[in-house]
Amino acid sequence: MNSSDKQGETRRGFVRTGAAAVTGLSGAGLVAQSNQTLALRGGPKSVTEPAARQAALTRWPQYGDAEKQTILSLLDKANWYPEIPAFEKELREYLDVPFTKAFSSGTCAIMCMLFALDLPRGSEILAPSYTAWATTAPMHLFGYVPAFVDVNPRTMTFDLEDAKKQMTSRTKAIFPMHSFGNPCDMDQICDFAKEKGLIVLEDAAQAQGASLKGKQIGTWGAMGAFSHQSSKTLPAVEGGSGTYQTREYYERATVFSGYELAAQFPDSSPYKKYNGTGIGPKFRIHSLGAALARHQLRKLDEYNALNDKQVRAMTNRLVELPGLSVPYCRPDAKRVYWGSHMVFIDEKKAGCPRQILIKALQAEGVRVSPGFYEDQNRYPLYAEAKWWDHAPVIRKDLFGTKQVNTDSVRLPLFREPAPELIDQYVKAFEKVWAHRAELAKG
Ligand SMILES: Cc1ncc(COP(=O)(O)O)c(C=O)c1O
Numbered sequence: 043m044n045s046s047d048k049q050g051e052t053r054r055g056f057v058r059t060g061a062a063a064v065t066g067l068s069g070a071g072l073v074a075q076s077n078q079t080l081a082l083r084g085g086p087k088s089v090t091e092p093a094a095r096q097a098a099l100t101r102w103p104q105y106g107d108a109e110k111q112t113i114l115s116l117l118d119k120a121n122w123y124p125e126i127p128a129f130e131k132e133l134r135e136y137l138d139v140p141f142t143k144a145f146s147s148g149t150c151a152i153m154c155m156l157f158a159l160d161l162p163r164g165s166e167i168l169a170p171s172y173t174a175w176a177t178t179a180p181m182h183l184f185g186y187v188p189a190f191v192d193v194n195p196r197t198m199t200f201d202l203e204d205a206k207k208q209m210t211s212r213t214k215a216i217f218p219m220h221s222f223g224n225p226c227d228m229d230q231i232c233d234f235a236k237e238k239g240l241i242v243l244e245d246a247a248q249a250q251g252a253s254l255k256g257k258q259i260g261t262w263g264a265m266g267a268f269s270h271q272s273s274k275t276l277p278a279v280e281g282g283s284g285t286y287q288t289r290e291y292y293e294r295a296t297v298f299s300g301y302e303l304a305a306q307f308p309d310s311s312p313y314k315k316y317n318g319t320g321i322g323p324k325f326r327i328h329s330l331g332a333a334l335a336r337h338q339l340r341k342l343d344e345y346n347a348l349n350d351k352q353v354r355a356m357t358n359r360l361v362e363l364p365g366l367s368v369p370y371c372r373p374d375a376k377r378v379y380w381g382s383h384m385v386f387i388d389e390k391k392a393g394c395p396r397q398i399l400i401k402a403l404q405a406e407g408v409r410v411s412p413g414f415y416e417d418q419n420r421y422p423l424y425a426e427a428k429w430w431d432h433a434p435v436i437r438k439d440l441f442g443t444k445q446v447n448t449d450s451v452r453l454p455l456f457r458e459p460a461p462e463l464i465d466q467y468v469k470a471f472e473k474v475w476a477h478r479a480e481l482a483k484g
Contacts, residue, residue, distance in 0.1 A: 071359070071472035078473050080481075082405040088470035089407025091463045096409070099456045099463060103277035104345075109337045113330055122329040129332040130283070132339055139261045139285045141292035144332055145299055148247045148269025149176040150325035151282035155243060155265045156184045157321065158286070158294035164431040165214040167243070168205045171419040172198065172443045173219040176269075177245045178418050182429040189213060190419050190437050195445040196370045198384070199226045202234060204442070208435075215241040220249035220259050221415075223275070223378035224371055228254050228262035243267075247282075248380035250275040251346040255374050260285050265295070270327075270335050273381050276342050278335035281327045299325040345457070346378045352456050352464060353383045359468045360385060363475045365392025382452040384413050389449075392475070394482040399474055400451060402481055406470035413450025417443050 079085025091099075116122045126144055134142040145151045163185030169178050171190040178188040192204040200218035216235050218226040228244070235242045246252075246260030247269035253259055260266035268274075270281030286292035296303045297313040297320050304317035327335075357368045365388040371377045387396045396412070403410045418424065419437055427433045456463060474481070 071362070071468065072476045075469065075473035076476035078476075080402055080405065080473065080477050081407070082402045082481075087405070087407040088473055089463070089466045091460075091466060096463065099458055099460050100409070100454045102455070102457055103272055103338070104457060105334065105337075109334055112333050112337065116330060116333055122333070125329045125332040125336065126327060129327075129336045129339070132336055133283055136339060136342075137258045137261050137285060139258070139266075139287070141286035141289065143284045143286070143292065143296050143299065144327040144335070145282040145284065145325045146327050146331075147280055147325075148267055148271060148274075148282035149180065150299065150323075151267035151269070151284040152176050152245065153180050153183065153323075154295035154298045154325065155267055155284055155291075156180060156186060157298040158265060158291045159184070159186075159215065159241065159243070160294065161186065161214045161241075164212055166210060166212045167215045167217050168208055168213060168240070169217040169245075170200050170219050170221075170443075171417050171437070171440055172221060172415060172446065173245065173418060174247065174416060175418065175421075176247070177217060177219050179421075179423055182423075182431075185431050186215075187212075187430055187432055187434050188418075188424070189435065190440070192437075192440045192442040193221065193446060195442040195449070197224055197226075198222060198369050198446050198450070199224050200231070201442055202227060202230055205231075206234070209238065213238075213240065215243055217243040217245060219245035219247070220252060222369070222382075222384060223249045223252050223380045224369055225249065225252050225254045225259050225375040225377060227372070228257075228259070232262060247274065249378055251342045251376075252378045253376045254372070264288070265291050270331065270338075275346060275378050275380060276335060276338050278331035278338065279328070281331040281335055283327075283335075297321055298323060348457070348459070349379045349383075349455050350377070352460060353379060355461070356453070356464045356467055357383070357385060360471055363392075363471060365389065366471070366475075379455055382454055384450045384452055386446075386449040387451055392478060394478040396449070396451065398481050399478065402474040402477070403470055406473060408467055408470045409454045411452050413452045414447050415450075417447065419443075 081087045130142045130144050166187050166189045168191050169188045172193045181188050189208045192201045194201045198221040242263035244263040244266035246266050249259045250268050264287050266285040268283045270276055270278035284295050293313045297316050301320040304313050307314045360366050367386045389396050424434045
């Protein structure tokens with residue numbers, strides 16, 4: 043636990059102890075709510091905001107008049123392809139990275155990255171199991187093998203200490219994923235990679251706009267990938283993009299993604315000769331998607347800042363409740379949120395099973411669900427030797443991944459200022475927590 047963690051723990055401990063001394067409960071909100079009847083038992087719901095208003099507040103993506111006008115005007119044009127290089131240039135400037143390339147999906151961005159990597163067959167890549175298919179499943183297409191790494195249950199992100207234990211003589215790259223927008227410890231990961239001669243890749247699909255020490259997530263590694271699928275922070279219906287620190291990586295990823303793209307390479311490029319065929323696939327982003335992405339990029343920081351402000355307004359109060367905490371984010375990191383925001387419920391400290399608390403919260407009108415997320419390790423693709431150069435190690439000891447999936451619950455992101463709804467959510471939690479002992483009895 044670092045010092046800022048300790049401060050957080052101490053502050054919460056103080057609030058709990060102070061209130062408990064007076065009331066026998068922890069937190070003033072709990073006291074206020076203890077006389078209220080649970081909605082589960084026929085009492086009034088804590089969340090009274092009309093359903094239509096809640097649907098409007100949680101609507102994502104948000105395309106406005108500017109996007110609609112652009113799309114309509116593009117439909118009347120003979121050539122809309124310039125939207126693609128324009129997006130790539132704007133993204134490059136936003137990220138402050140030497141090269142970017144747009145693709146038809148985040149998965150394609152990762153496949154092009156894996157092609158660009160150009161390592162010998164059988165090379166192992168340290169990657170999380172707690173991730174989407176796209177981080178690890180395509181590896182076999184290039185002869186690579188994932189070496190599954192656990193996540194730190196406090197951050198939900200790549201556990202470097204566990205990664206160190208999975209190293210073999212075949213390990214050549216390290217591929218952290220910034221879960222739900224929370225930046226991995228890229229400084230430490232890069233230091234370790236340098237020491238061991240590993241290539242750093244980043245799956246930043248869930249973290250566009252996040253940064254660590256002021257440096258954009260997705261630009262720490264030799265290559266990075268983003269997704270612009272509808273749920274992401276920079277949505278374009280479907281799409282993806284890649285970042286490259288060197289021309290070599292950029293040209294390899296680009297030539298893999300289209301038959302005509304090598305035409306722009308300098309004459310000295312070893313890939314120029316592939317103009318007309320590429321390497322086979324075509325992963326071009328739709329021009330209308332690129333146009334949407336250009337608009338969304340201009341609003342990315344504003345959207346992310348609003349999410350951050352509203353999540354904090356809720357969770358700063360929720361962490362006063364016993365057994366409830368939020369994923370740790372380093373003070374020198376700027377995190378973003380993908381799709382929802384997570385809180386952890388420690389059932390032992392809360393004194394009530396998570397599932398019962400969720401049911402009671404749902405009855406109060408809170409849109410809450412268990413925070414289960416992927417554990418790639420359990421899918422048949424990785425267990426069948428025929429797909430792989432050599433069999434990936436299927437791990438039964440991913441305890442961090444297990445813990446996150448046991449403890450986390452998902453809450454919605456409100457995409458417009460929603461102080462009343464946030465207050466109603468907090469009151470719902472306080473009410474349920476005030477009754478948690480009786481709930482636990484059944
Ligand atoms: C971590 C991660 N990587 C990659 C992807 C793939 O992106 P896409 O859906 O655009 O192919 C996703 C999509 O959900 C993702 O969450």
